[in-house]
Amino acid sequence: MSPRRRRIPLGSPLHLLLTACSFALAGYAGVRLLADDWFGVALWFVGAALLHDLVLLPLYASADRALVRGLRVAGRGEWIPYVRVPAALSGLLLLVWFPLISGSVARRYRSATGLSADGFAARWLLITAVLFGASALLLAVRLRRATKQRPPAAH
Amino acid sequence: MPKRSRPPSRERWSPPRPDTPTVSRRGALAFVGGGSLLLFLTTAGQSADGLLRRTALLAPRGGPDPGTGPNGFQINKTARYAGIRTAETSREAWRLVVTGRTGTVRLGRDDLLRLPLHSASLPIACVEGWSTSDQWWRGVRLLDLAALVGHDDPPDVFVESLQRRGAFRHAALRANQVADPRSLLALYVNGEELSPDHGHPARVIVPAAPGVLNTKWVARMTFGDL
Numbered sequence: 001m002s003p004r005r006r007r008i009p010l011g012s013p014l015h016l017l018l019t020a021c022s023f024a025l026a027g028y029a030g031v032r033l034l035a036d037d038w039f040g041v042a043l044w045f046v047g048a049a050l051l052h053d054l055v056l057l058p059l060y061a062s063a064d065r066a067l068v069r070g071l072r073v074a075g076r077g078e079w080i081p082y083v084r085v086p087a088a089l090s091g092l093l094l095l096v097w098f099p100l101i102s103g104s105v106a107r108r109y110r111s112a113t114g115l116s117a118d119g120f121a122a123r124w125l126l127i128t129a130v131l132f133g134a135s136a137l138l139l140a141v142r143l144r145r146a147t148k149q150r151p152p153a154a155h
Numbered sequence: 156m157p158k159r160s161r162p163p164s165r166e167r168w169s170p171p172r173p174d175t176p177t178v179s180r181r182g183a184l185a186f187v188g189g190g191s192l193l194l195f196l197t198t199a200g201q202s203a204d205g206l207l208r209r210t211a212l213l214a215p216r217g218g219p220d221p222g223t224g225p226n227g228f229q230i231n232k233t234a235r236y237a238g239i240r241t242a243e244t245s246r247e248a249w250r251l252v253v254t255g256r257t258g259t260v261r262l263g264r265d266d267l268l269r270l271p272l273h274s275a276s277l278p279i280a281c282v283e284g285w286s287t288s289d290q291w292w293r294g295v296r297l298l299d300l301a302a303l304v305g306h307d308d309p310p311d312v313f314v315e316s317l318q319r320r321g322a323f324r325h326a327a328l329r330a331n332q333v334a335d336p337r338s339l340l341a342l343y344v345n346g347e348e349l350s351p352d353h354g355h356p357a358r359v360i361v362p363a364a365p366g367v368l369n370t371k372w373v374a375r376m377t378f379g380d381l
Contacts (some may be wrong), residue, residue, distance in 0.1 A: 028276035052294050068177055080177050085186060093197070095211040111236040113229070114352055125211045127197070 060091065082139040086131035091123060201285035202262070216285035225345030226353055227285045229279070231366060234351040237318040239372050241351070242246045249356050251340075255304025255378040264356055267342060270303075275337040281366035292360045294341035297333045301378050309333040311381040314359055317372040326368045327381050328361060337362045340373065 010016065033041055064084065071079050099105045101124045106117035161167070161278060163238030178186070200211035211217025220227045251262045274293045280286040301309045311330050318324040332338055338361045342349065349355040361368055 019279060028158055081182065084177075085189070088186065089193055093193070096194065100215065102338065109215065112232055113215065114233050115218060119218070120213060127212060 011012075014129055065085075079139060082135045086128070086135045090124075090128040093127060097124065160259045179338065182336070193300075198284070202280075204288045206211070213248050215283070215284070216281075221352075222350075223297075225347035226350035228290060228353075229285065230352045231279075231281055231283070232318075232370070233319075234355075237316075237321070237324075237372065239317050242354050244351070244372065246340065249374075251373060252375040253300055253304050253378070254376070255301065255306050257305030260304055264342070267295055267340070267357070270299055272342075273336070273339060275339055275360065275362070277337060277360050277362050279366045279369060291345050292339055292341040293343040293346075294339040294357065294360075296335065296336060297328070297338040297340060300340060300376060301333055304378055306378050307339075310378050312379075313377040313378075313381060314370045314373055315375040317374045322366040323370070326359070327372050328359070328364075328368060332364065333369075333378075335362060340376075 011019075067083060067087075068080055071077060071083070094101060097120065100109065100117065100120040103117060103121065109115070109117045186208045197210070197212050198217075199216045200208050201214045201216045202294045209216060209219075210362055216229055221230050240317040249264065251267065253262060255262045255276050272293055274291060276289045276291055278287050297312065298309055301307075301312070309330050309351050310333065312333050313325065314328065315325045328338075339359070340357050341354075341360045342357055343354060349358060354373070359369050359373060
């Protein structure tokens with residue numbers, strides 16, 4: 001039995017050149033990034049990956065699964081994007097502004113800016129409500145249009 | 156001799172029982188773009204004033220101003236955060252130490268007020284991603300301070316603050332920044348003395364420089380090539 005020759009998947013010379021350049025750039029960036037507090041940087045990179053894979057991914061993946069299954073079972077498959085998108089956008093805002101929304105940096109914020117750290121959670125909830133409201137409105141418009149375009153019942 | 160047959164790579168790497176798709180490729184890209192747009196819309200207001208600043212709903216500098224009146228614009232690092240004590244900024248205690256070619260000069264607030272005062276309308280643009288609009292600063296030109304210590308041709312300057320910790324308690328300014336007639340050691344803003352949170356008794360204000368170079372609570376300035 002002759003073993004099939006393993007072909008190394010190389011691209012065209014231009015492709016190779018671009019890949020080599022991108023490795024060089026990434027290497028330079030890596031060296032500069034790790035120059036000062038390499039441990040802190042590594043901690044953030046590895047910690048973020050671990051936190052995402054072990055905590056965030058199971059949370060949002062299972063929530064999304066439950067949503068999709070639930071809506072499909074209830075026969076409302078076309079509602080899926082109208083619930084997903086506002087939920088995901090709201091989750092994005094929560095992720096980006098988590099320290100202020102959760103109030104964990106309230107004292108430091110007040111000390112640095114002279115402003116009060118109250119109200120961030122309330123404003124995030126308000127934005128979430130507006131996102132879901134707008135999505136519900138779009139869904140209602142779409143359903144109404146679909147109802148209007150329904151072919152008349154055959155007699 | 157039978158050849159081992161492998162299925163084509165497309166079949167080897169695709170899932171055996173794929174779920175029904177819930178979002179198209181276009182939809183996924185549109186979502187990413189929409190998320191980016193949402194973040195932009197809820198952050199961009201940080202660089203505006205008035206009602207537009209309020210649209211930055213979740214950004215750190217999006218809310219109301221920290222005070223009213225001439226000193227009421229956005230603060231970065233209050234006096235308390237920087238550990239500035241009123242004892243060291245009082246009229247009797249505070250002295251600006253200016254060093255240059257001809258030696259060292261110690262100036263109190265009254266000495267500074269005897270020097271010619273100039274005005275400049277300059278904003279504060281912070282590296283954190285927010286800005287204030289133009290404020291009306293009044294103080295001594297950096298040019299004149301350089302001349303006081305024997306530098307008629309403005310050199311670089313190393314500015315040090317009363318702030319004890321933090322990476323930006325000192326800043327280096329280049330000769331062209333010192334030479335600009337709008338670069339001031341500000342003593343007044345918008346017609347009023349600087350408040351403690353804005354750098355009382357004196358702060359540097361330089362055009363077209365990030366906010367971290369506009370050192371507050373200035374204590375020492377060393378002119379010379381850096």
